[in-house]
Amino acid sequence: MTAQLLTPTPNAYSAILGTGSFRPDVVVTNDDVCQWIDSSDEWIRQRTGIITRHRADANTSVLDMAQGAAQAALEDAGISAAQLDTVIVATVTFPHATPSAAAALADLLGATPAPAYDISAACAGYCYAIAQADALVRSGLAQHVLVVGVEKLSDYIDNSERTISFLLGDGAGAVIVGASSVPGISPSVWGSDGSKWNAISMTHSQLELRDSLLGANELLESAVDEPLEELANPWPTLRQDGQTVFRWAVWEMAKMARQALAEAGLQASDLAAFIPHQANMRIIDELAKQLKLPETVLIARDIAENGNTSAASIPMAMDRMRREHPELSGKFALQIGFGAGLVFGAQVVLLP
Amino acid sequence: MASTEEILAGLAEIVNAETGLDVADVQMDKSFTEDLDIDSISMMTIVVEAEDKFEVKIPDEEVKNLKTVGDAVNFIAAAQA
Numbered sequence: 001m002t003a004q005l006l007t008p009t010p011n012a013y014s015a016i017l018g019t020g021s022f023r024p025d026v027v028v029t030n031d032d033v034c035q036w037i038d039s040s041d042e043w044i045r046q047r048t049g050i051i052t053r054h055r056a057d058a059n060t061s062v063l064d065m066a067q068g069a070a071q072a073a074l075e076d077a078g079i080s081a082a083q084l085d086t087v088i089v090a091t092v093t094f095p096h097a098t099p100s101a102a103a104a105l106a107d108l109l110g111a112t113p114a115p116a117y118d119i120s121a122a123c124a125g126y127c128y129a130i131a132q133a134d135a136l137v138r139s140g141l142a143q144h145v146l147v148v149g150v151e152k153l154s155d156y157i158d159n160s161e162r163t164i165s166f167l168l169g170d171g172a173g174a175v176i177v178g179a180s181s182v183p184g185i186s187p188s189v190w191g192s193d194g195s196k197w198n199a200i201s202m203t204h205s206q207l208e209l210r211d212s213l214l215g216a217n218e219l220l221e222s223a224v225d226e227p228l229e230e231l232a233n234p235w236p237t238l239r240q241d242g243q244t245v246f247r248w249a250v251w252e253m254a255k256m257a258r259q260a261l262a263e264a265g266l267q268a269s270d271l272a273a274f275i276p277h278q279a280n281m282r283i284i285d286e287l288a289k290q291l292k293l294p295e296t297v298l299i300a301r302d303i304a305e306n307g308n309t310s311a312a313s314i315p316m317a318m319d320r321m322r323r324e325h326p327e328l329s330g331k332f333a334l335q336i337g338f339g340a341g342l343v344f345g346a347q348v349v350l351l352p
Numbered sequence: 353m354a355s356t357e358e359i360l361a362g363l364a365e366i367v368n369a370e371t372g373l374d375v376a377d378v379q380m381d382k383s384f385t386e387d388l389d390i391d392s393i394s395m396m397t398i399v400v401e402a403e404d405k406f407e408v409k410i411p412d413e414e415v416k417n418l419k420t421v422g423d424a425v426n427f428i429a430a431a432q433a
Contacts, residue, residue, distance in 0.1 A: 046391075047391060047393065241412075242392060242393070243392050243393075243395070243396050243412060243415060243416075244412045246392075246393055246396050247396045247399070247400060247412065250396075250397075250400075251400055280393075282393050286397065
């Protein structure tokens with residue numbers, strides 16, 4: 001008889017077993033921001049809903065924040081680091097192209113030799129990672145997956161520009177995904193639209209930074225639209241086309257959120273919470289309006305105190321919501337991430 | 353296809369719903385930003401609502417050319433033609 005391959009023994013369902021977050025100490029107010037751009041506290045609140053952002057100091061790294069959030073999530077889930085058999089870190093601000101933040105994090109936590117890797121999906125990174133963690137657990141390839149969304153965006157902003165920097169904060173959120181006796185993560189609705197690759201992007205690439213430092217001015221000049229003399233700061237920082245992003249984030253993402261609900265087999269009235277990426281309060285409000293969420297649905301508005309923390313924003317907001325509203329345990333939350341790529345991901349999850 | 357007056361009236365209703373501005377203030381020669389104090393985010397909401405109402409497409413790159421209410425009315429009229 002021909003030998004037959006063994007395959008993993010699948011788990012029926014997966015679910016989020018625990019959450020954790022890390023908020024760095026430095027509080028940046030709108031008045032602080034107004035030292036750098038010509039604006040006002042009122043203007044910023046009205047346009048963005050942001051009152052403060054938390055940012056990490058020079059001694060607090062992406063890994064420090066990831067470790068803080070991960071340890072809290074492990075404790076909340078009641079499992080040890082040694083039980084982790086996959087570590088996924090969603091980030092766009094780990095300052096090394098390689099090796100990954102995840103491999104270092106796994107070692108810091110004591111999860112070695114768990115497979116560990118980073119994913120780059122910006123503000124959708126956490127939802128992308130949940131899609132993977134869900135698939136890994138249900139396939140049986142993993143039993144306990146650590147998912148961390150972490151960003152130190154303050155390293156990649158230019159305080160004097162007006163399109164995005166003043167929105168951004170730092171932080172980390174983590175969840176543990178494991179096997180469950182009841183369905184805990186709905187089919188992921190995820191995708192990309194690279195035709196809008198430039199809608200949220202860096203001012204220039206690392207190669208252009210290198211060439212600038214090397215004084216290879218002609219290379220730099222040919223590679224960017226701006227004349228060289230305007231590149232006062234060769235360090236790449238974030239920019240966005242706010243109107244394009246707003247339009248996509250509300251009307252296209254409302255469609256994706258409705259699709260995620262439909263694929264979960266639920267109605268808006270079945271939700272207890274809505275936890276969108278904390279991009280801008282105006283986006284959150286308009287999305288909620290488009291989705292016609294009943295008033296009973298709690299809406300995450302962590303952005304007011306925490307700013308936009310990209311991949312970290314959903315797990316940080318979820319962790320806070322669970323602590324402030326323990327009655328949400330065992331109820332459904334719709335989460336949707338969207339951002340640079342452009343990329344998006346959405347699921348309905350059962351809150352632990 | 354709607355007349356210029358009908359488009360102006362419809363657009364004024366959308367602006368009123370988004371910003372609370374009186375429909376009578378929404379006139380052809382008014383600048384969205386300078387006269388009506390409409391910010392870029394509200395402008396996008398108005399654009400999307402106008403697309404639905406008038407069944408036209410207003411591309412992102414076109415929005416920055418719509419400085420006045422008249423620009424928007426004329427664009428919509430041309431797109432409907």
